[in-house]
Amino acid sequence: MAQRTGGEPQTDGRSTRWDEHKAQRKVELVDAAVALIEEEGSSFRVGRLAERVGLPRSVLYRHFKDRATLDELIRRRVVESFMRRMEPTMGFEGTIEESVERVVGAHLSWVAEHPRLYAYMGVGEHAMGDGSLVADAKSAIALMLGERFGDILKALGMGEAPIRSVAVGIVGFVDTAVNQWVRDPQRELSEDELRAMLCRSVWAVLDATLRDLGVELSPQQKVSDLEGI
Known part of the structure; x- marks a missing residue:
């Protein structure tokens, strides 16, 4: 983390932008899950969502703590x-x-x-x-x-x-x-x-x-x- 002249810590702008990117990506994934349910029905599978957004399941789960977290956001x-x-x-x-x-x-x-x-x-x-x-x-x-x-x-x-x-x-x-x-x-x-x-x-x-x-x-x-x- 960068330091100000007076010794106070300064937030790295790159870190803030990355946090914003992750938050926006999570919103997009939840939107995709909602759209998938609307189209294909209530038997929602994470694997199907991963296919839809073009991500491996392991990468998809980096955005959510677990399945329960994703369900709650949906x-x-x-x-x-x-x-x-x-x-x-x-x-x-x-x-x-x-x-x-x-x-x-x-x-x-x-x-x-x-x-x-x-x-x-x-x-x-x-x-x-x-x-x-x-x-x-x-x-x-x-x-x-x-x-x-x-x-x-x-x-x-x-x-x-x-x-x-x-x-x-x-x-x-x-x-x-x-x-x-x-x-x-x-x-x-x-x-x-x-x-x-x-x-x-x-x-x-x-x-x-x-x-x-x-x-x-x-x-x-x-x-x-x-x-x-």
Whole structure:
């Protein structure tokens, strides 16, 4: 390591550039793994990835501590992709009905577009619980929904309500239903029919919760018309 005139150590620029190169290469390899799963299915093999990127397995593994590390990075990338789809839907623009359709539709459409990535989350040694989306992602969505539901209740002059539990239940119901649908070889519902059923069910839960609190709203109610939203 080079020394400054005053005796303080100076970082070698070549070392920094090499670290940046390795980090970028790791990102590229994870991207290649995700693309391979999208194309060929959830039975992902490191040897196949090595062939795809033109590297020996031994060289490929220099970028990752072990297979578990690679799997975790792939899972993170999948979750990031899912959350990028979901986050813009949490604004609750338009009517209540439109807001529900937007959130449910985003969840279902992402899974329908990326069934192999979704399946990868529940295969063998890569399994994440019940094969649904990673628990942290579902918790994040439930938290965002709970905050928005809470804002609406405050605007309606309501005090404390178990709205966070309702949000968790809604997210769990939608994800479980979608998880079963995407894995079912003989689907009883089309994607559009499933979306409509889920939206009706979510509204039924919200409506029942609001009525228990003494509030009646139409699904055609514009969220922006509610004071404070």
